[in-house]
Amino acid sequence: MADFTLDHVIESQQFDRNLLEVVFRTADRMKADLYGERRLAKSLEGRIMASLFYEPSTRTRFSFESAMLRLGGSVITTENAREFSSAAKGESLADSTRIMNGYADVIVMRHNEAGSAAHAAEISCIPVINAGDGAGQHPTQALLDMYTIVDSFSGAGGLKIAMVGDLRYGRTVRSLSYLLTKYEDVEIIFVSPPVCKMEGDIKAYLDRNNVPWREETDLAAVAPEVDCIYMTRIQKERFHNPEDYQTAAGKYILSPQRVQTMKPGAIIMHPLPRVDEIPKEVDDDPRARYFQQAQNGLYIRMALLYLLLKKE
Amino acid sequence: MADFTLDHVIESQQFDRNLLEVVFRTADRMKADLYGERRLAKSLEGRIMASLFYEPSTRTRFSFESAMLRLGGSVITTENAREFSSAAKGESLADSTRIMNGYADVIVMRHNEAGSAAHAAEISCIPVINAGDGAGQHPTQALLDMYTIVDSFSGAGGLKIAMVGDLRYGRTVRSLSYLLTKYEDVEIIFVSPPVCKMEGDIKAYLDRNNVPWREETDLAAVAPEVDCIYMTRIQKERFHNPEDYQTAAGKYILSPQRVQTMKPGAIIMHPLPRVDEIPKEVDDDPRARYFQQAQNGLYIRMALLYLLLKKE
Amino acid sequence: MADFTLDHVIESQQFDRNLLEVVFRTADRMKADLYGERRLAKSLEGRIMASLFYEPSTRTRFSFESAMLRLGGSVITTENAREFSSAAKGESLADSTRIMNGYADVIVMRHNEAGSAAHAAEISCIPVINAGDGAGQHPTQALLDMYTIVDSFSGAGGLKIAMVGDLRYGRTVRSLSYLLTKYEDVEIIFVSPPVCKMEGDIKAYLDRNNVPWREETDLAAVAPEVDCIYMTRIQKERFHNPEDYQTAAGKYILSPQRVQTMKPGAIIMHPLPRVDEIPKEVDDDPRARYFQQAQNGLYIRMALLYLLLKKE
Known part of the structure; x- marks a missing residue:
C-alpha cells in the first residue's frame, strides 16, 4: 500500500485520481474478503478506534464502528461528545485530541464546526478521519x-x-x-x-x-x-x-x-x-x-x- | 440445532413446547460452559450485534450485550436511537432496518411502539430480536x-x-x-x-x-x-x-x-x-x-x- | 501478584507504600509491554468490564475502556446511567450492583454521590473500581x-x-x-x-x-x-x-x-x-x-x- 500517502482523511480535495484508485481497489478487496475467506478479519486486532461524535449521527457512527470491528479492531465511543465531555468545561479541541492520542490508534471525529477535523489533525500523532464537520466536509x-x-x-x-x-x-x-x-x-x-x-x-x-x-x-x-x-x-x-x-x-x-x-x-x-x-x-x-x-x-x-x- | 426453526424472535406466541425445550436446553449448555471449559467463548467471533434502543433500558441492553460478548461476538450500540438517529429526520423504520442489515449480523431492537420489531423483521435479512416494543411484547x-x-x-x-x-x-x-x-x-x-x-x-x-x-x-x-x-x-x-x-x-x-x-x-x-x-x-x-x-x-x-x- | 491484597479500589486510603509499589511496578510493566512485545495484549481476553457512569465523564470512561481493550478484554458501557437506567424507576444501587454481577467481571463506577462506590463494593462479588464519587474519592x-x-x-x-x-x-x-x-x-x-x-x-x-x-x-x-x-x-x-x-x-x-x-x-x-x-x-x-x-x-x-x- 505504498501508494497511500495520507496521514489523515479530512477533505475530498486530498484525493487525486491515483489515491481514489487505491482506496477503491482496497474497498473491492474488503468486500470480496467479507463475503469470502475473511482473511482480513483480524488485520486490525489490538487496534482501538475512538468515535468522537460532538453531534449525534448514529448511522455514520455505526458504519465506522462496524468497519473497525469487521477488521478485528475495537472501539471506544461517545454519542454526544459536546454535551458530555470536557468540552463542556471549556477544554480546547487541541487538548482533547492530545489526550485521545494516548487512548486510541485512530480518531473518527464528527463535529458541528467546519474546520474542526483539520484542526485536530494538525495536533494528532494518530490518524484523524473527518466524519463530517458542520457545513464543511464529509469526505x-x-x-x-x-x-x-x-x-x-x-x-x-x-x-x-x-x-x-x-x-x-x-x-x-x-x-x-x-x-x-x-x-x-x-x-x-x-x-x-x-x-x-x-x-x-x-x-x-x-x-x-x-x-x-x-x-x-x-x-x-x-x-x-x-x-x-x-x-x-x-x-x-x-x-x-x-x-x-x-x-x-x-x-x-x-x-x-x-x-x-x-x-x-x-x-x-x-x-x-x-x-x-x-x-x-x-x-x-x-x-x-x-x-x-x-x-x-x-x-x-x-x-x-x-x-x-x-x-x- | 435443526429443531430451531425461527428466523427472528418477535413474540412469545412463536414458541411451542418443542421450541421452548430447544431454547432451555441451549441455555443450560450456555450456563454450563460459562462456568466450565468455555468452549463456546469464541463461537460468535467475527459476528456483530446492533443494539438499537429507541428508548433506554440499560439493564436489558447490558444483558444482551454481555451475552454477545460472552460468545466472542462484538457490539455496536445506541442508548437512545429515537433522539439521535435518522428517525429524528423522518426516516422510516424499514429504511433504518435495511441500512442496519449492512452493518450487523443480528439486530436487537427496543422500541416504544408495539409492532415495531415485527415490522423490522418483515424487511430484515438478518435476525431481529424484540427487546420490548412498548405495550406489545418482550419475549x-x-x-x-x-x-x-x-x-x-x-x-x-x-x-x-x-x-x-x-x-x-x-x-x-x-x-x-x-x-x-x-x-x-x-x-x-x-x-x-x-x-x-x-x-x-x-x-x-x-x-x-x-x-x-x-x-x-x-x-x-x-x-x-x-x-x-x-x-x-x-x-x-x-x-x-x-x-x-x-x-x-x-x-x-x-x-x-x-x-x-x-x-x-x-x-x-x-x-x-x-x-x-x-x-x-x-x-x-x-x-x-x-x-x-x-x-x-x-x-x-x-x-x-x-x-x-x-x-x- | 501475591502482594496485591485488594478486592476493590474505592479510596486512596487503601494504599500503603507497599501496595503503591505493586501498582506502580505493574504500571511500568504495562507501559513497557504496550510499546514492546504486547505479550499482555490478550491477558484479559473473555473478561467483561461494565462502565457504569451515573454522571458523564468521557475522558475517565475512555481511559478505563482503552485500558480494558488494550488487555484484550471487552466492555459494556453507559454514558448516563442515572437518566437511563432502572435508577430512574427507583431501584437501589444495591440491586443494580447485584444485577451487574451477572453481566460483567469488573465494575467501573462513576457516581454523583459520595460513598456510592463503597456501598456497591459491599454487595458486589466482582471487583468495583471507583471512578469518582461526587465530592468523595477518585482514587x-x-x-x-x-x-x-x-x-x-x-x-x-x-x-x-x-x-x-x-x-x-x-x-x-x-x-x-x-x-x-x-x-x-x-x-x-x-x-x-x-x-x-x-x-x-x-x-x-x-x-x-x-x-x-x-x-x-x-x-x-x-x-x-x-x-x-x-x-x-x-x-x-x-x-x-x-x-x-x-x-x-x-x-x-x-x-x-x-x-x-x-x-x-x-x-x-x-x-x-x-x-x-x-x-x-x-x-x-x-x-x-x-x-x-x-x-x-x-x-x-x-x-x-x-x-x-x-x-x-
Whole structure:
C-alpha cells in the first residue's frame, strides 16, 4: 500500500485520481474478503478506534464502528461528545485530541464546526478521519458516492449525472462534484428550485477543470437523458412560504412513473435518510442503488481504516 | 440445532413446547460452559450485534450485550436511537432496518411502539430480536421467566402459580401466562386490586387451553398455597386517588412475615427493578429467585443469539 | 501478584507504600509491554468490564475502556446511567450492583454521590473500581498523579511540591496530599486564594504524619523553589464578586514567564481539563508533564484491572 500517502482523511480535495484508485481497489478487496475467506478479519486486532461524535449521527457512527470491528479492531465511543465531555468545561479541541492520542490508534471525529477535523489533525500523532464537520466536509460520504458510481459503471468516464434537490446547502453534492472532475468526459446537470441552486464556487471549479455542466429546474425533463440521478432532500426551512415549498417538493420527487422514463442501465442514488423524495415503490427497481450505496460506505471505511493503520 | 426453526424472535406466541425445550436446553449448555471449559467463548467471533434502543433500558441492553460478548461476538450500540438517529429526520423504520442489515449480523431492537420489531423483521435479512416494543411484547423476558420456573422445579407441570400486582398493564405476566399453557396441570391465581385485573383476552386464552385460573385480591390468603409467587410493581399512576393506592400497595407487599407462610420449596420471582413490593430482608431467603432470574436472562439471550446465528 | 491484597479500589486510603509499589511496578510493566512485545495484549481476553457512569465523564470512561481493550478484554458501557437506567424507576444501587454481577467481571463506577462506590463494593462479588464519587474519592486519579511524580524523579523522597489553585474543593489535591505522606522527606506548599484554602482535615493528617507544609497566596514567590507544581483550575462560582475572581485567577496562572523561574528539573502537572491557568505556550516546555500524566492514567488503569482480575 505504498501508494497511500495520507496521514489523515479530512477533505475530498486530498484525493487525486491515483489515491481514489487505491482506496477503491482496497474497498473491492474488503468486500470480496467479507463475503469470502475473511482473511482480513483480524488485520486490525489490538487496534482501538475512538468515535468522537460532538453531534449525534448514529448511522455514520455505526458504519465506522462496524468497519473497525469487521477488521478485528475495537472501539471506544461517545454519542454526544459536546454535551458530555470536557468540552463542556471549556477544554480546547487541541487538548482533547492530545489526550485521545494516548487512548486510541485512530480518531473518527464528527463535529458541528467546519474546520474542526483539520484542526485536530494538525495536533494528532494518530490518524484523524473527518466524519463530517458542520457545513464543511464529509469526505467518506463523497468517497462512497464516487465508489458507487465507479462500481456501477466500471469507471465514471463518459457519464451524464444529474444532481437533484437542495444543491445549495447539500454537502454531499458539492463534494461529489469535486471528485467527478477526476474522471474523463463527465457531464453534470444541476436540477433544483431557484432558491437551492448550486453555489458559484463549485461551478467555477468545474469550469476550470473543463467539466461541462448546466442547470435545470424540472426533473421530468432530465430523467430520460442521464446515467445517474443523485437525489437529495429539499428542506422546508429553505422556503419563505409553505406554498412555494409544496410546489418545489412535488417537482423533485422521483416517482415510479419518472423512473420508468430513465435509461435501463441508469442508477438512482441518495445519501439517505430519505423522506418523500423517493417513494418506497422505487426500492425494488434494479436502478435503485441507494441501499447498496450505504453498504458501500462500510467497504470504503474499512479500506480507509486499513490503509491508515497498516501503513508501517 | 435443526429443531430451531425461527428466523427472528418477535413474540412469545412463536414458541411451542418443542421450541421452548430447544431454547432451555441451549441455555443450560450456555450456563454450563460459562462456568466450565468455555468452549463456546469464541463461537460468535467475527459476528456483530446492533443494539438499537429507541428508548433506554440499560439493564436489558447490558444483558444482551454481555451475552454477545460472552460468545466472542462484538457490539455496536445506541442508548437512545429515537433522539439521535435518522428517525429524528423522518426516516422510516424499514429504511433504518435495511441500512442496519449492512452493518450487523443480528439486530436487537427496543422500541416504544408495539409492532415495531415485527415490522423490522418483515424487511430484515438478518435476525431481529424484540427487546420490548412498548405495550406489545418482550419475549426474552417471558422466556427467562419460564426458564426460571422450569429450572427450579425440573419442569413446570403440576405447579400452582400466583401472579401479583399490576396484572392489567404488566407485560411480563401476560406473556408468562401465555407460555404456561404449554405445560401440563398448571394452575394460575391472579392476585391484584380490582383496578389492575388481568385482561379478558388472556383469561379466554387460558380457558381455551384448559388452564384453570381464579382471581383473588389478597396476597396473604394465597401465599401459603402456591409453588411460585411472581411479584410485580403496582404503579401509583393507575389509581384515581392516592389513598386507594396506599391501601392497595400495602396489600401487595411480600413481607418477610408473608414469606414465612409460603411452602418451603416455593420460589419468589420478580422481573425487576423492584421498589417496595419485596423488602430487601427477603433477599437472603432461599425462596428468593429474582436475582437468579435476572441472571438466567443472560443464558437465555446467549442461547437465542447462538441458535439464530449458528443455524447455517 | 501475591502482594496485591485488594478486592476493590474505592479510596486512596487503601494504599500503603507497599501496595503503591505493586501498582506502580505493574504500571511500568504495562507501559513497557504496550510499546514492546504486547505479550499482555490478550491477558484479559473473555473478561467483561461494565462502565457504569451515573454522571458523564468521557475522558475517565475512555481511559478505563482503552485500558480494558488494550488487555484484550471487552466492555459494556453507559454514558448516563442515572437518566437511563432502572435508577430512574427507583431501584437501589444495591440491586443494580447485584444485577451487574451477572453481566460483567469488573465494575467501573462513576457516581454523583459520595460513598456510592463503597456501598456497591459491599454487595458486589466482582471487583468495583471507583471512578469518582461526587465530592468523595477518585482514587485512580490520585494513583496516576502519584505515579507521575514517582516516575519523573525515580521516587518521591526529598521533594518539595506546590499545589496551586482551588485547594478547598479540588478532589485531586486532597487525595494526592494523602498519598504523599507515604514517602520520605516530602514538603508541601499550598498556594491558593484565601477563599480556596486547603481544609483542616488534610493539614491535620499531614501533621500527624510529620509532613511539613505551609500556605502561600502568591504563585510567583513559590515557583522558583519547588520540584513540582500541581496546577488546578479556580472556578468562578467560588467567588462572591467577579472582581475578586479576576484578581485571584490572574495570580494563579502559570505563564511562560513564571515557568522560566522554575528549576530546570522541575515538573508541571495538571489533572486536566485546563482552561486558562496554563497557557498553551507552556506545552512545549520539557517541564510540562500534564499530557504524560493523562497518559499515565492508562497504565495505572491497565495495572489495576490486571491486578484485580488476574489474582486467582
